[in-house]
Amino acid sequence: DVKVTQSSRYLVKRTGEKVFLECVQDMDHENMFWYRQDPGLGLRLIYFSYDVKMKEKGDIPEGYSVSREKKERFSLILESASTNQTSMYLCASTTLGVIGAETQYFGPGTRLLVL
Amino acid sequence: AQTVTQSQPEMSVQEAETVTLSCTYDTSENNYYLFWYKQPPSRQMILVIRQEAYKQQNATENRFSVNFQKAAKSFSLKISDSQLGDTAMYFCAFMVPNSGYALNFGKGTSLLVTP
Numbered sequence: 001d002v003k004v005t006q007s008s009r010y011l012v013k014r015t016g017e018k019v020f021l022e023c024v025q026d027m028d029h030e031n032m033f034w035y036r037q038d039p040g041l042g043l044r045l046i047y048f049s050y051d052v053k054m055k056e057k058g059d060i061p062e063g064y065s066v067s068r069e070k071k072e073r074f075s076l077i078l079e080s081a082s083t084n085q086t087s088m089y090l091c092a093s094t095t096l097g098v099i100g101a102e103t104q105y106f107g108p109g110t111r112l113l114v115l
Numbered sequence: 116a117q118t119v120t121q122s123q124p125e126m127s128v129q130e131a132e133t134v135t136l137s138c139t140y141d142t143s144e145n146n147y148y149l150f151w152y153k154q155p156p157s158r159q160m161i162l163v164i165r166q167e168a169y170k171q172q173n174a175t176e177n178r179f180s181v182n183f184q185k186a187a188k189s190f191s192l193k194i195s196d197s198q199l200g201d202t203a204m205y206f207c208a209f210m211v212p213n214s215g216y217a218l219n220f221g222k223g224t225s226l227l228v229t230p
Contacts, residue, residue, distance in 0.1 A: 031216050040124075042206060042222040048215050056215055090160065094216055102148050102216055106160035 003027070004107040006091055012113045019078040021110050023091030030095055032074035033104065034058075034066065037088040046089075049074055081114045088112075117142045119209050121221035128197045129229055135182075136192045136224050138207030148210045149183065149190045150218065155203040163205070166190065194226075202228045 007022035023032065031050050035043040035058075045058030047066040055066050063085060067075040074093075078085055088111050092104040118141045128134035140149070151163040166174045166183050174181050178195045194201055207221040 033217060035218075035220075040222060042121075043218070043220040045217050045219075048217050050215055058217060092160075092218075102210060102212065103150070103162050103165060104216075104218060106152075108159050 004091055004093055004105050006089075006107040006110050008110050009108060010111050010113075012115065013078075013081050014115055015082060017078075017081045017114075019081050019112065019114075021076040021078075021089055021091075021112070023074045023076070023093075023107055024072055025074075025093040025105070026072065027093070027095065027105075028071065029093035029105075030071075031093060032068065033092040033094075034064075034074070034076045035090045035092065036060065037090055037109070043090065046076065081112075083114050086112060086114045117144070117147075117209050117211065117219045119207055119219055119221035121207050121224050123224045124222070125225045125227070127227040127229060128194075130197055130199060132197050133193060133195045134197055134226065136194075136205055136207075136226065138190045138192070138221055140188050140190065140207075140209050142188070142209065142211070144211050146212065148212075149181075150208040150210070151179070151181070151190075151192045152206045152208060152220075153201075153203045154206065154223075155200075160206075164192065197228045199228050199230065202226060 004025045033048040034046040049055045049068040065077045091107040094104045147168045149166045154160045164176045182191045204223045208218040
């Protein structure tokens with residue numbers, strides 16, 4: 001079974017703090033993604049990465065950055081947390097080149113509260 | 116840009132009945148994939164069913180089937196013999212391979228299955 005894990009299920013941070021959300025997958029997947037989920041808005045893509053040290057902006061990258069130093073790990077960084085970044089953050093991964101590879105596998109999510 | 120519309124924010128169905136969740140999308144691409152994902156309360160997002168746009172035959176997975184109407188850009192999900200465990204948020208999603216395999220989600224439909 002594909003496993004995508006996220007470092008925390010719940011986080012509480014203060015405005016202005018630097019926040020790191022970690023995601024690890026154990027299936028040697030090339031592509032990894034960070035989404036933000038808000039009620040009534042569905043999931044929106046923040047950033048994705050298709051290889052180590054490679055990244056692409058998604059639909060809502062402002063206020064976020066990412067890091068992918070190793071293939072299995074994709075980090076989302078909130079440089080200076082703000083209250084409007086209170087949300088559920090979902091990590092996902094997928095592999096390429098085989099039939100059905102386009103299916104994304106999701107982590108359990110991190111619910112972040114910024115006070 | 117691709118958009119995905121789920122016009123039913125909430126639905127309910129009685130156990131053992133059949134329910135259909137609607138999804139429409141807008142794209143100028145010819146090669147794409149469509150997905151239905153399920154997110155049970157406080158649990159991980161999982162794939163329900165997927166459809167490749169080049170396939171005319173509608174996808175089926177046990178009690179779940181889709182009605183894919185490419186010309187109408189419609190992709191509805193039918194759940195037969197509904198079970199209490201089907202209670203969840205259901206997200207319709209769209210993906211174009213040349214966009215890095217990122218998913219474009221609808222806002223979701225909350226489905227409640229009642230005894």
